[in-house]
Amino acid sequence: MDARLANTWRLTLNEKNFIKTALLSEIRIDGRKPFEFRNISINFGRQVKSEDGSAEVQLGQTRVMGIVTAKFVQPYRDRPNEGILAIYPEFSPMADPSFEAGRSGESAVELGRIIDRGLRESRAVDTESLCIVAGKLVWAIRIDILILDNGGNLVDAANIAALAALMTFRRPECSLGGEDGQEVIIHPPE
Numbered sequence: 074m075d076a077r078l079a080n081t082w083r084l085t086l087n088e089k090n091f092i093k094t095a096l097l098s099e100i101r102i103d104g105r106k107p108f109e110f111r112n113i114s115i116n117f118g119r120q121v122k123s124e125d126g127s128a129e130v131q132l133g134q135t136r137v138m139g140i141v142t143a144k145f146v147q148p149y150r151d152r153p154n155e156g157i158l159a160i161y162p163e164f165s166p167m168a169d170p171s172f173e174a175g176r177s178g179e180s181a182v183e184l185g186r187i188i189d190r191g192l193r194e195s196r197a198v199d200t201e202s203l204c205i206v207a208g209k210l211v212w213a214i215r216i217d218i219l220i221l222d223n224g225g226n227l228v229d230a231a232n233i234a235a236l237a238a239l240m241t242f243r244r245p246e247c248s249l250g251g252e253d254g255q256e257v258i259i260h261p262p263e
Contacts, residue, residue, distance in 0.1 A: 103133065103224075111135075111226065115233065117241050126242025130234040134224025137231050139216060139238030143245075145205070145257065146213040156203020157213040158192065160185040162220065162231065169223035187228055188218065188235050197236060205247060205257060212244060 111133030126141040162181045203212040246260045
């Protein structure tokens with residue numbers, strides 16, 4: 074481990090004593106008992122646009138919003154039959170003073186990777202079903218994760234928000250038409 078990082082992880086004597094006292098008292102900083110869960114609430118469908126899927130999750134004092142959108146793009150060359158899934162966490166200084174405005178720090182990148190890995194490995198999104206024309210046109214699903222309030226346990230809150238937003242998202246149906254049969258026709262939800 075880098076020497077600079079090693080020094081940032083050292084606890085002071087007061088911090089160690091506080092942690093020991095809290096453990097012996099069986100209480101956490103937020104007042105919960107050691108095995109007590111944070112309260113959770115999920116509000117579905119506070120949509121930004123009618124075609125977007127969205128959900129707001131509150132896990133204890135942490136609030137996270139997930140917003141899912143989709144658009145047509147060319148597929149990656151090494152995966153011509155698969156759509157694209159992209160995660161974009163956004164950390165606002167309003168959620169936590171330690172977050173920097175306008176910059177994606179290491180925490181945001183790491184959170185995005187964790188959510189991406191979880192969704193891919195669980196097969197929550199079937200990327201092959203996002204293919205419209207192999208090698209030419211696929212759906213790109215974008216999940217924006219907005220951290221509204223950081224009260225701890227961001228990973229769980231963000232994962233739940235991403236999955237809940239995906240559950241409310243409805244990808245528009247489309248078909249191929251036109252003279253050459255290669256024109257994409259997007260059908261309205263009705």
